[in-house]
Amino acid sequence: MSFHNRRNWAVAVSSMFAATLAACSAPSAPLRDGDGPGIVSLNPCTDAILVEVADPGQILAISHFSRDPASSSIDPATARRFKATSGTVEEVAALNPDLVLAGAFLPPATTAALTDLGFRTETFGIAGEVEQSFAQVRRIAALAGHPDRGEALIGRIERALVDSVPRPDATPIGTVLWQPGEIVPGEQTMIGTLMRHAGFSSHSAALGLGQADYLSLEQVLANPPDLLLVAGNSRGQQHPALAKLHYTRIEPLDPALLYCGGPTIARALDRLVEIRDEAE
Numbered sequence: 001m002s003f004h005n006r007r008n009w010a011v012a013v014s015s016m017f018a019a020t021l022a023a024c025s026a027p028s029a030p031l032r033d034g035d036g037p038g039i040v041s042l043n044p045c046t047d048a049i050l051v052e053v054a055d056p057g058q059i060l061a062i063s064h065f066s067r068d069p070a071s072s073s074i075d076p077a078t079a080r081r082f083k084a085t086s087g088t089v090e091e092v093a094a095l096n097p098d099l100v101l102a103g104a105f106l107p108p109a110t111t112a113a114l115t116d117l118g119f120r121t122e123t124f125g126i127a128g129e130v131e132q133s134f135a136q137v138r139r140i141a142a143l144a145g146h147p148d149r150g151e152a153l154i155g156r157i158e159r160a161l162v163d164s165v166p167r168p169d170a171t172p173i174g175t176v177l178w179q180p181g182e183i184v185p186g187e188q189t190m191i192g193t194l195m196r197h198a199g200f201s202s203h204s205a206a207l208g209l210g211q212a213d214y215l216s217l218e219q220v221l222a223n224p225p226d227l228l229l230v231a232g233n234s235r236g237q238q239h240p241a242l243a244k245l246h247y248t249r250i251e252p253l254d255p256a257l258l259y260c261g262g263p264t265i266a267r268a269l270d271r272l273v274e275i276r277d278e279a280e
Contacts, residue, residue: 036145037098042087045260046101046124046140048073051082052263053141053149060095061085070180073260089113099143128188130161133261153263160266164273166199173279175200176225178215180232180255186211191258191268198272200227217241227279229253251275 036058041047044065051059051074061083065071072079085091089110092100100114104125114121122143127133134154141150166172175195177185184204185192189211192202203225204215217236220228224245230237231253242250253275257268 039099039101039144040085040092040095040097041101042085042106043101043103043124044071044073045103045262048260048264049137049140049262050101050144051078052153053137053146054144056081058144060097063087070255073256073264092119093117101140127261128190129193130265133190133265137262157265160269161197164198164269166276170199170280172199172201173227173276174203174206174225175227175229176203176215176220177229177253178232178237179258182215182232182234182236183212184209184215190261190265194265194268194272198269199276200272221245224248227251229275231255231258249279
């Protein structure tokens, strides 16, 4: 082979190698086993709804929060089935989704970067009322291409709401919900709404405390409620002095039931009814 031919051959091989490398490194649509758009969710509450209404193959990733039992509203076994991201633009771009679901507190710079890269991003606020959660369920189900599954989920929640109504003659149970960090929920939170619906009254509100206010062990001991729901594991929440509250019933509550709407509503109501019936 002449020098000229060898040079042409080398150039051709180099060009083929470069083209192959570029094809391997360029973003491409991931393989999907399901109908509808490929979706990345960056928020634990949208995660919880998405796994109920989308095909598993559509879910390219959920948020890393849903892999942490302390912040997840998803069954751990279910959460482990899906890839999780920390929410960086690089991670999302690598998955090349058709749609990104995010919370309203997604940093503006992240939203702008995703938009500049051509990714459709839909944001969702915190649902403090059941109807707000229903609207989010319908919206996510429609975005996923399965509105019927959204209606089926809403039907399950509606049945749980009907089944959890207390007796007409029942007296509301004065209750403190002691959340992680020894704080209490406000009246306009989803868990606060569900507690009122199921026949509990807020003892912390009667003490003048609102959303995320700190409730010390000393305050609990000085003004004990009829029912203390402990959803944290701090030193104060596990203190042996609580056992001396002979007229206060103390029950654990899974923190996974505190923060999201959607399917969490039905699970939270089931647990609240169980606690209410035992207290009565």
